[in-house]
Amino acid sequence: QIQLVQSGPELKKPGESVKISCKASGYTFTDYAMHWVKQAPGKGLKWMGWINTYTGKPTYADDFKGRFVFSLEASASTANLQISNLKNEDTATYFCARQIYYFDYWGQGVMVTVSS
Amino acid sequence: EIVLTQSPTTMAASPGEKVTITCRASSSVSYMHWYQQKPGASPKPWIYDTSKLASGVPNRFSGSGSGTSYSLTISSMETEDTATYYCQQWSSNSPITFGSGTKLEIK
Numbered sequence: 001q002i003q004l005v006q007s008g009p010e011l012k013k014p015g016e017s018v019k020i021s022c023k024a025s026g027y028t029f030t031d032y033a034m035h036w037v038k039q040a041p042g043k044g045l046k047w048m049g050w051i052n053t054y055t056g057k058p059t060y061a062d063d064f065k066g067r068f069v070f071s072l073e074a075s076a077s078t079a080n081l082q083i084s085n086l087k088n089e090d091t092a093t094y095f096c097a098r099q100i101y102y103f104d105y106w107g108q109g110v111m112v113t114v115s116s
Numbered sequence: 117e118i119v120l121t122q123s124p125t126t127m128a129a130s131p132g133e134k135v136t137i138t139c140r141a142s143s144s145v146s147y148m149h150w151y152q153q154k155p156g157a158s159p160k161p162w163i164y165d166t167s168k169l170a171s172g173v174p175n176r177f178s179g180s181g182s183g184t185s186y187s188l189t190i191s192s193m194e195t196e197d198t199a200t201y202y203c204q205q206w207s208s209n210s211p212i213t214f215g216s217g218t219k220l221e222i223k
Contacts, residue, residue, distance in 0.1 A: 047212040102149040106158040
C-alpha cells in the first residue's frame with residue numbers, strides 16, 4: 001500500500017538547522033511530485049512548494065524562499081526538507097504530500113519546535 | 117495569488133442537519149479540492165475535482181461549484197463528520213493555496 005513515512009519530532013534552538021525526511025513506498029517515487037505543507041500550532045495549512053521527483057528541481061512558494069531547501073534521495077524514494085537559521089515562527093508541523101492533481105497521500109507530519 | 121475565503125469559520129450542527137461550507141476564490145478557478153482534518157492527524161483528501169468523492173468518503177457528502185464559488189455539503193450531519201475542512205486550488209497562473217478552514221462541530 002502507498003505510504004509516506006516522515007521522520008520524528010525535532011526540538012531545536014533558534015539559529016540551528018533541521019532536516020526532515022519523507023520516505024515513500026508502494027509506488028514509483030519519480031512518477032509523482034512531492035509537496036510540502038506547513039501547519040503552525042492551531043492554524044491552517046500553508047503550501048511551501050514542491051519538488052519534481054524526476055528532475056530534482058524544487059519550486060518554492062514566496063514565503064519559503066531562502067532558508068528552505070527541498071532535496072531528494074531518489075534511490076531511497078525519500079524527499080527531504082531542510083530549514084536553516086531556525087526562527088520561533090518555524091515552530092509547526094510539516095507535512096509531505098504526494099500530488100496527482102490534488103494531494104492524495106500525506107505523511108503523518110513532523111512537529112518541529114524551535115525554542116531557546 | 118488566488119485567495120480562498122471559507123465560510124463559516126466555525127459552525128455547529130445537530131445530528132441529521134444539513135451542512136454547507138462555502139469557499140470563494142478571489143479569481144476564477146477550474147476545480148476545487150477539499151480535505152478533512154481531525155485533531156492530531158494529517159489532512160485527508162475528501163472531495164476532488166469539485167465534486168468527486170475520495171475513496172471511503174460517505175455519500176452524504178457532496179461538492180459543487182464553478183468559477184469563484186464552491187461548496188461542500190453534508191446532507192445529514194453525523195458525529196464522525198466533526199473535523200476541520202479545507203478547500204484548496206491549483207491553477208496554472210497561481211501558486212497552490214488553501215482556504216483558512218472551517219471547523220465543524222456537533223451540537
